[in-house]
Amino acid sequence: MVKYQEQLDRTFAALVDPTRRAILARLEREDGASVSELAKPCAIKLPAVMKHLDVLADAGLITRSKVGRVVTVRLAPEPMREAMDWLRRYERFWSSSLDRLAAYAEGKESEMQEEDR
Amino acid sequence: MTSLTLVRRIRARPSNVFDALTTPEGIACWWGPDDGPVLLAETDLRVGGRYRVRFRMLDGSEHESSGEYLEVVRPERLAMSWRWAGGEEDPGESLVEIELRAIAEGTELTFTHSGLDNEETRRSHEEGWNGALDKLERHFLATSERSSL
Numbered sequence: 001m002v003k004y005q006e007q008l009d010r011t012f013a014a015l016v017d018p019t020r021r022a023i024l025a026r027l028e029r030e031d032g033a034s035v036s037e038l039a040k041p042c043a044i045k046l047p048a049v050m051k052h053l054d055v056l057a058d059a060g061l062i063t064r065s066k067v068g069r070v071v072t073v074r075l076a077p078e079p080m081r082e083a084m085d086w087l088r089r090y091e092r093f094w095s096s097s098l099d100r101l102a103a104y105a106e107g108k109e110s111e112m113q114e115e116d117r
Numbered sequence: 118m119t120s121l122t123l124v125r126r127i128r129a130r131p132s133n134v135f136d137a138l139t140t141p142e143g144i145a146c147w148w149g150p151d152d153g154p155v156l157l158a159e160t161d162l163r164v165g166g167r168y169r170v171r172f173r174m175l176d177g178s179e180h181e182s183s184g185e186y187l188e189v190v191r192p193e194r195l196a197m198s199w200r201w202a203g204g205e206e207d208p209g210e211s212l213v214e215i216e217l218r219a220i221a222e223g224t225e226l227t228f229t230h231s232g233l234d235n236e237e238t239r240r241s242h243e244e245g246w247n248g249a250l251d252k253l254e255r256h257f258l259a260t261s262e263r264s265s266l
Contacts, residue, residue, distance in 0.1 A: 093149075093150040094123055094228060094230060096150050098147075098226070098228060100146065101127075101137055101143075103147075104147050105224075106223075108136075109130060109133050
């Protein structure tokens with residue numbers, strides 16, 4: 001559980017930065033991009049992009065593979081999925097609780113209407 | 118995504134819905150994400166009073182949440198603070214607000230749970246990663262649909 005929590009912390013920490021979010025959004029559109037391609041639209045220098053990629057890789061959000069001199073970066077969805085599941089656990093909790101609340105209140109209502117008759 | 122709003126239309130008058138939300142007998146019948154039992158339900162229904170609910174899920178895990186009633190206006194409105202008890206999962210305190218509106222068929226319940234994020238995610242939320250996350254979410258949904266085929 002601690003490990004899971006650490007993973008969440010890393011995921012959210014990685015998502016704090018707008019450049020990193022832009023990189024992730026781009027990788028979502030294009031299935032894999034080279035580091036130099038990723039650096040092109042950024043108003044920042046290649047070494048800074050490399051640092052951002054390190055953070056994303058540490059968080060497990062991307063994978064890097066090297067063929068010759070070209071490093072290809074790809075999105076790794078699993079940690080993001082876990083982060084979203086974490087955010088959604090409340091939705092699961094309340095959605096099913098409220099359904100049962102509604103059923104219970106409707107049962108009470110019927111009882112009262114029986115009594116009124 | 119850091120707050121959650123749900124709306125339910127319920128065929129019962131607002132006072133019945135309000136009582137289901139706030140009495141231990143009522144809470145024992147619906148609280149929790151699955152059909153596991155509510156083990157304990159205590160409510161001190163007044164502003165500043167506290168509630169505490171413990172439940173067991175079907176997987177055997179037990180969870181407890183508690184908080185303070187912040188607004189109690191029967192049968193229209195209820196606001197309470199919310200915190201999971203103990204454990205390293207504790208994301209801090211959040212806010213639950215429930216509005217009950219009388220409609221022809223009974224009650225429209227609007228439920229909001231806000232402040233669901235810890236400080237870290239709150240910061241990132243303010244910086245607007247929601248949009249990016251939504252896009253990624255679509256991607257993952259598409260991926261999981263593919264993989265389930």
